[in-house]
Amino acid sequence: MKANRSLVVCGVIAVLLAGGCQASRAGTEEVVVGADLELSGPNANIGLVYAQALQLRVDQINRSGDLGNRKLTLVKRDNRSDPATSAANISAMAADPSIKALITGACGACIVGAAKTVNDARIPTIALALATNVAAPVADRRYIFKLAPNADDDATVLVSELVTGGAKKIALIHSDDQFGTDASDALTSKFGRAGLTKVANEKVAADGSDVAAVADRVAKTKPDAVVILAYSPAAEHLAKALRAEDFTGRLMFGSGAAANLFLAGDTAAAVDGSSMVFTPTLVSDDIIATSPAKSNRVAWFREYLSTYGTYAAYASFAADAVGLVVEAVTQTNNTSRDVLRTSIETARLDGLSGPIRLTPDNHSGLMPQAVAVLVAANGRWQLAS
Secondary structure (H helix, E strand, O other): HHHHHHHHHHHHHHHHHHHHHHHHHHEEEEEEEEEEEEOOOOHHHHHHHHHHHHHHHHHHHHOOOOOOOOEEEEEEEEEEOOOOHHHHHHHHOOOOOOOEEHHHOOOHHHHHHHHHHHHHOOOOEOOOOOOOOHHHHHHOOHHHHEOOOOHHHHHHHHHHHHHOOOOOOOEEEEOOOHHHHHHHHHHHHOHHOOOEEEEEEEEEEOOOOOOHHHHHHHHHHHOOOEEEOOOOOOOHHHHHHHHHHOOOOEEEEHHHHHOOOOOOOHHHHHOOOOOEOOOHHHHHHHOOOOHHHHHHHHHHHHHHHHOOOOOEEHHOOOOOOOHHHHHHHHHHOOHHHHHHHHHOOOOEEOOOOOEEEEOOOOOOOHHHHEEEEEEEEEOOOEEOO
């Protein structure tokens, strides 16, 4: 009887142990990423793209099983395109220990204003805004990393295109914000050595409310080319206003103007033949997948296009922000905020936007070679030949 009782006890223990091991294997650790985005207000067109892309990439990662027994969860908050609301959102999410990393949207002033909060909370934060001061100076941005085109890289490509096209007299129009100022300064600094003359330098409201007056003043200077350094849709409104003023010269756009792959109606007519600097991800159906990185970009493009009906330019940066967090978790097998920050700071990633390299001295990760020239033709953007 004792032997039988011993067998029963051992059998019960074995079942319990097996159940415990199974529960442990089946247990899933939630990795929560917070996102402060412009889901309403004047920048909602970009914030909503970021929200879609973040969720799609999170869903892809979770389906892939790349994180093992971990699962990504995205928590989104609407900052209404308002720095004060953004500050409150970031403060609340940074104070929540379950949130391991933050991703912030198009509003540069928002993340710059929250830099101290982010640093004090020691939470790694990936910013999708274009302004240079988002990630610099690094000493004040230890926990902030930037994933977006850089003003100086854009300017280098724009100047090369202007020179190649034979333009001499250039008019600049830039948005009345930090991104616009950064882009204008970077471009102007390269004009002298390139033999270019600036005949106009106009600011336009971020919402494009004053485009008609700006276009009238610029057209009167009779430039060879006009470079527009503003977000969409203000950039498209400017293009239409300039054509309405009978400007027939070359139009060029900085990366802020990138929006959808397809162009329609009077916008298509106004920008036809114009150039834009951006990453080739926007035109991934033009790319021949000759490497794993290019294959991943084409696959991302196709799934986003299939899911949402068009491809939005800035989607790839949001997806890469998720990729940086996933890479850090995978490399360290850890979800501590400080461990993730340290890993992200030295990340080397063939991202969906292009090659990304971060260092302790440079928290802006997109490499210069990620920037290409696109042209508008037949109602869509295409790679320049």
